[in-house]
Amino acid sequence: MSKVLVTGGAGYVGSHACKALAEAGHEPVVYDNLVTGHEWAVRWGPLVVGDLLDGERLSAAMAEHRPTAVMHFAALSTVGESVADTARYYRNNVVGTLSLLEAMRAAEIDRIVFSSTCAVYGIPEVVPITEDAACRPINPYGMTKYAVEGALADYGRAYGLAHVSLRYFNAAGASPAGEIGEAHDPETHLIPLVLDVAAGERPEVTVFGDDYATPDGTCIRDYIHVDDLAEAHVVALTRLGELRPAYNLGTGVGVSVAEIIAAARRVTGTDIPLVHAGRRPGDPDILSADPSLAHHDLAWMPAYLDIEETIRTAWAWHRGNLRRQS
Numbered sequence: 060m061s062k063v064l065v066t067g068g069a070g071y072v073g074s075h076a077c078k079a080l081a082e083a084g085h086e087p088v089v090y091d092n093l094v095t096g097h098e099w100a101v102r103w104g105p106l107v108v109g110d111l112l113d114g115e116r117l118s119a120a121m122a123e124h125r126p127t128a129v130m131h132f133a134a135l136s137t138v139g140e141s142v143a144d145t146a147r148y149y150r151n152n153v154v155g156t157l158s159l160l161e162a163m164r165a166a167e168i169d170r171i172v173f174s175s176t177c178a179v180y181g182i183p184e185v186v187p188i189t190e191d192a193a194c195r196p197i198n199p200y201g202m203t204k205y206a207v208e209g210a211l212a213d214y215g216r217a218y219g220l221a222h223v224s225l226r227y228f229n230a231a232g233a234s235p236a237g238e239i240g241e242a243h244d245p246e247t248h249l250i251p252l253v254l255d256v257a258a259g260e261r262p263e264v265t266v267f268g269d270d271y272a273t274p275d276g277t278c279i280r281d282y283i284h285v286d287d288l289a290e291a292h293v294v295a296l297t298r299l300g301e302l303r304p305a306y307n308l309g310t311g312v313g314v315s316v317a318e319i320i321a322a323a324r325r326v327t328g329t330d331i332p333l334v335h336a337g338r339r340p341g342d343p344d345i346l347s348a349d350p351s352l353a354h355h356d357l358a359w360m361p362a363y364l365d366i367e368e369t370i371r372t373a374w375a376w377h378r379g380n381l382r383r384q385s
């Protein structure tokens with residue numbers, strides 16, 4: 060068993076990665092400031108409450124637990140907020156990561172799996188998107204993630220850091236066991252908002268834009284189950300050193316906003332009233348992954364390819380007692 064320091068391990072994707080690590084025989088040690096993460100989501104190993112910018116605390120955690128690798132999820136991740144509070148995003152996501160890399164260097168930890176995003180691509184010229192598409196982020200969130208990818212590449216060349224960046228498309232769903240799931244505050248993501256409406260917690264869902272260049276006019280995204288993301292991280296960890304710098308993690312299947320709502324109606328057996336509103340700034344018509352490289356190099360295939368199945372797991376979490384207690 061090896062210990063893995065999981066920054067942001069109390070968050071949505073990070074907590075599912077901790078579960079996958081534990082199932083693969085590793086011990087996840089969570090390092091999280093609990094600003095957006097939740098203590099209840101830390102169930103598979105110890106929690107160190109600390110900030111990435113606190114280098115001393117990071118070093119102390121590394122000295123105490125002696126992890127052999129890092130999975131780095133800790134980041135602020137809301138696009139709109141990154142526009143409104145740009146300096147905070149750079150401080151947390153970029154300066155925070157540099158602080159992490161310095162602590163790793165001091166502790167002689169030279170392996171990292173980084174949680175990146177398809178937002179590094181900006182508005183793609185071609186979909187599905189391959190890893191060699193141009194990276195032109197269109198908001199500070201995407202820029203901070205791309206900046207970290209650059210730092211990892213440079214640290215790799217300069218100091219031998221073994222690294223990989225996993226560029227997720229839209230993370231969705233929840234562990235079918237129902238003990239962890241998505242819980243953002245405020246919630247901005249489509250599927251949890253739609254399920255709030257199904258549960259009677261919100262009156263209606265707002266569809267942002269119905270005049271996109273897609274068959275039904277609503278935006279198309281690639282929703283990848285969070286357990287599939289978690290699994291890819293564990294595989295990537297075991298293959299570090301043989302990998303390319305970055306991989307797309309998506310299903311390769313595009314699903315429109317209208318299709319999400321229709322699928323959620325079927326899963327929940329409820330009406331889900333909707334209203335139409337204008338486009339949300341910065342939303343490209345279609346974002347979908349070409350995940351071939353991850354299939355090949357990671358020998359990874361998503362288990363969830365049917366959006367209804369993914370929504371079913373999110374709905375189970377949504378209705379469960381654990382979310383209500385959180």
Ligand code: UDP
Nearest residue numbers: 247248249250252265266267278316339342
């Ligand atoms: N969306 C929407 N209504 C909402 C939230 C999101 O129509 O209340 C749309 C959004 O415009 C995008 C898709 O749903 O096309 C997915 O958005 P989300 O915020 O879940 O993820 P993102 O793609 O921004 O990472």
